[in-house]
Amino acid sequence: MRIVLLGAPGTGKGTQGKFITEKYNIPKISTGDILRESIYSKDGIGKKIQKIVQEGKLVPDRIVCNLIRKRIQKKDCGNGFLLDGFPRTIEQAYYLETNKTNIDCAIEFIVPYQLILERISGRRIHMQSGRIYHIKFYPPKTKDKDDITGEPLIIRKDDQIESVKKRLKEYKIMTYPVIKYYKNKKRLGKLKFFKIDATDSSLIIKKKIDIILKNNFIL
Template identity: 50%
Template sequence: MHIILLGAPGSGKGTQSHLISKKLNLPIISTSYLLKKQSLYSSKKENIIINNCIQNGILVPDNIVINLIKKRITKKDCKTGYILDGFPRTIKQADSMESANIFINCVIEIIVDEKTLIKRISGRRVHTQSGRIYHTIFSPPIIKNKDDLTGEKLIIRSDDNPKTIKKRIEEYNKTKVCLINFFKKRNKVFQINGNQSIEKIHQDIVDII
């Protein structure tokens, strides 16, 4: 099962990815996680490009993202499928998937209004090493600011500030129409109301799958 989860920043892609991953025993491939990890070990030039894009809420160049994804899906844990969280984000990335014969079963877009998105992101906390996501209100960790599994400190992402959040939402909205239409032509798209409870959204996704 190859699944794409789409949605603006704060729409709940990360939370739902983990729920579906646990249910279907599929790995999550998160572009934001891969990029942050890559920025620590990549060449100086690529590191600067990635970090500059993240800090300013703009998309990282397609060639960098595509190469990371192609490399990741060759790993052994992807043989029975995977969940793509936040990829593709552009038509070029979507085209590259087809060119590489990467088959997708369904594309699920979680739709949330902007006011709610900003509220959600401002309370988000992340475990850097694993990519696990928490929220101070909606899904808090057992111990405040600590990862449930490791006990390590959670962080506030540097791009989780109001100005950058708005920029990221604008960037998503600019590219999503063409992207959704791309997959609609292939009868792959399902859209879900993301203003519902986490449990209801999860059930809606399970019903689609």
């Protein structure tokens, strides 16, 4: 299975992506994880990415696509993979097609604008590991401390309200064409496309996805 998860920031793609990869034993390739790994490597590309992120800008397609390409070429992707946060632009979607990386299934997560604002602005991050908490929905055992290391949690600049509004606006402009692209692929019979109401509980969403995958891909 080669799966793409689509949806605005804060729609729960990361949570469900983890479930899919653990149950079906395929790697989750997250743009966020790859960018974090590059930043912590402190090489030339990592330093460039860090500067872009600190300025609240999006990392250019060329950099993201090159990192994704290297990841997909690893052996653990031989039986499939799940892409979370990629493709984010129509250019990135074309990149996959140009490199003959066919997608079997696209799943779009739908959440109202106001709920997304609440979800993201309450996030707290442990930067070293990427572990994510939420002051309302998933608080740490000790306020503002990582459960495992006890190290301080932070609020990322792009999780602040004004930054979230900007990201949602950018998502609408840049990623809606990607959704249309995959819907068109569905009409042509080249992949499966599904919509998920991501306001449901995590468990309900998990069950919906499990049914989709079992009915369409599991022999």
